[in-house]
Amino acid sequence: MIHCQLLIDGQSVPASDDATYEIPSPASGEIVGQAAAATSNDVNRAVAGAKKAFAAWSTLTAWDREKIIRKATAHARTKSTEIGRLMALEQGKPLHQAVGEVSSSCDMIDYYAAEGVRIEGTINPTEKSGYHSWVTYQPVGVCVAISPWNYPVALLAWKLGPALAAGCTMVVKPSPVTPLCATAFGEALIEGGIPAGVIQVVTGPGPELGDMLVKHPNVKKVAMTGSTAVGKRILESCAPQLKKVSLELGGHCPAIVCADADLDLAARVIAYKGFRNGGQSCSSVNRVYAHRSVHDGLVSKLRGHAQSMTLGDGITDPAVDNGPMATAEARARVEEHVADALAHGATLICGGARPEGDAFARGNYYLPTILTGATPEMRMMREETFGPVVPVAAFDDPDDAVNLANSTPWGLVSYLFTRDLATTFRASEALESGTICVNHGAVNTPYGPYEGWGDSGYGLELSRQAIFEYLKTKHIKLAL
Numbered sequence: 001m002i003h004c005q006l007l008i009d010g011q012s013v014p015a016s017d018d019a020t021y022e023i024p025s026p027a028s029g030e031i032v033g034q035a036a037a038a039t040s041n042d043v044n045r046a047v048a049g050a051k052k053a054f055a056a057w058s059t060l061t062a063w064d065r066e067k068i069i070r071k072a073t074a075h076a077r078t079k080s081t082e083i084g085r086l087m088a089l090e091q092g093k094p095l096h097q098a099v100g101e102v103s104s105s106c107d108m109i110d111y112y113a114a115e116g117v118r119i120e121g122t123i124n125p126t127e128k129s130g131y132h133s134w135v136t137y138q139p140v141g142v143c144v145a146i147s148p149w150n151y152p153v154a155l156l157a158w159k160l161g162p163a164l165a166a167g168c169t170m171v172v173k174p175s176p177v178t179p180l181c182a183t184a185f186g187e188a189l190i191e192g193g194i195p196a197g198v199i200q201v202v203t204g205p206g207p208e209l210g211d212m213l214v215k216h217p218n219v220k221k222v223a224m225t226g227s228t229a230v231g232k233r234i235l236e237s238c239a240p241q242l243k244k245v246s247l248e249l250g251g252h253c254p255a256i257v258c259a260d261a262d263l264d265l266a267a268r269v270i271a272y273k274g275f276r277n278g279g280q281s282c283s284s285v286n287r288v289y290a291h292r293s294v295h296d297g298l299v300s301k302l303r304g305h306a307q308s309m310t311l312g313d314g315i316t317d318p319a320v321d322n323g324p325m326a327t328a329e330a331r332a333r334v335e336e337h338v339a340d341a342l343a344h345g346a347t348l349i350c351g352g353a354r355p356e357g358d359a360f361a362r363g364n365y366y367l368p369t370i371l372t373g374a375t376p377e378m379r380m381m382r383e384e385t386f387g388p389v390v391p392v393a394a395f396d397d398p399d400d401a402v403n404l405a406n407s408t409p410w411g412l413v414s415y416l417f418t419r420d421l422a423t424t425f426r427a428s429e430a431l432e433s434g435t436i437c438v439n440h441g442a443v444n445t446p447y448g449p450y451e452g453w454g455d456s457g458y459g460l461e462l463s464r465q466a467i468f469e470y471l472k473t474k475h476i477k478l479a480l
């Protein structure tokens, strides 16, 4: 049994009333860990400590912060296997994927450490002699990072990276499902030299704890990744104090496969984006629109990928492609969506059930699933399934496919498969989402801004631009 405490002012401490909660294994249902359940006293202590640490951290030069951050990530990298194991244990993804997530999270934080020294202001020509004008940027102060369970360390790194580089301090609130790996990551960065108070981690039941943090008057910015419903609630909670907010929310990502597409490539990418991490990704392919002339060929190739995927406990069997889904609730939603699609006339091509056998009996496993004949009436074509399910619909006119792709309130990522340059340009410009991937599925890169349009977000993460989410602008004008 693993015990995880709060991380406040560089110390690992219990909740002020010693309360804890249990972490079940998604692979077996057994209780594998226990995490502290932070109280309002703990929240106040964490924010107060972060505010105190801000005074020193924000006045270091960006060069000094870069050195400290890089030393800390170098240390955290040495703990990748340990932290990855905790992630695999509580979230269910295979160990090698979890370990990879930890080391790529360190790379992301390093990317921002290097960007910190490039936060440049401007000196402006003025309308009158004797005036002097310059624009500069200053860190906002104490930030809160609220993260989900699907990529529990990576999505913290996307927030910690720009916040720390900009000179902010951060109180981290991981998802209650994955407190162990997030806390261990924070601990590793502190062990590696991030000063006490610059990163605080508080764990506990999500809505209450998150709400206390978001509304805390000394918190100046909230960065959250999670569902659209919770994101909207957070925005409302921040409104009375007009806090800076960035939200990366749900997606309902379409993939359009044109008549001239490379079908092997399209099937490989769609299977990867539809099934990897059990389909529990904001950028999962949620619906496929395939040109009628290639529909059957694509579905057959997709079925080949789905049926060759291996499922199992990714700790005891590190070679598996997918582990169990993270929670029983997540699997129940998938089952509801599949039943709804079948009731509305979809055809099941493969999957659509829990795998059989003793090895799967106690875990939240679900088979990679493909359905055809998908229509807009089906819930999975309108709501995020967040599971390993790929519904396919046929189209005749590419303009119809783009209209269908744009027909939901979300706008996170759209995938397009074509070899035609004119189609690439026309469709890329017409698709209403913040990210367009043409002929690939490598969605997130440090240099590329990731903005969810519509119900998929507010503000952005990743790229140089994200650092400005953690800065205030100041215009200084002098008359001499």
Ligand code: NAD
Residues within 6 Å of the ligand: 146, 147, 148, 149, 150, 151, 155, 173, 174, 175, 176, 205, 206, 207, 208, 209, 210, 211, 214, 224, 225, 226, 227, 228, 230, 231, 233, 234, 248, 249, 250, 251, 281, 282, 283, 384, 386, 412, 452, 456, 457
């Ligand atoms: P969730 O919205 O249930 O929870 C997200 C976080 O918010 C958790 O830490 C939770 O404890 C916290 N929270 C809940 N209520 C709160 C409140 N009232 N105030 C403050 N915090 C509160 O999401 P989840 O189930 O953990 O994650 C899955 C969702 O995340 C999916 O919708 C997925 O699409 C989305 N997601 C988006 C991105 C992206 O970059 N756009 C990336 C990954 C996941």
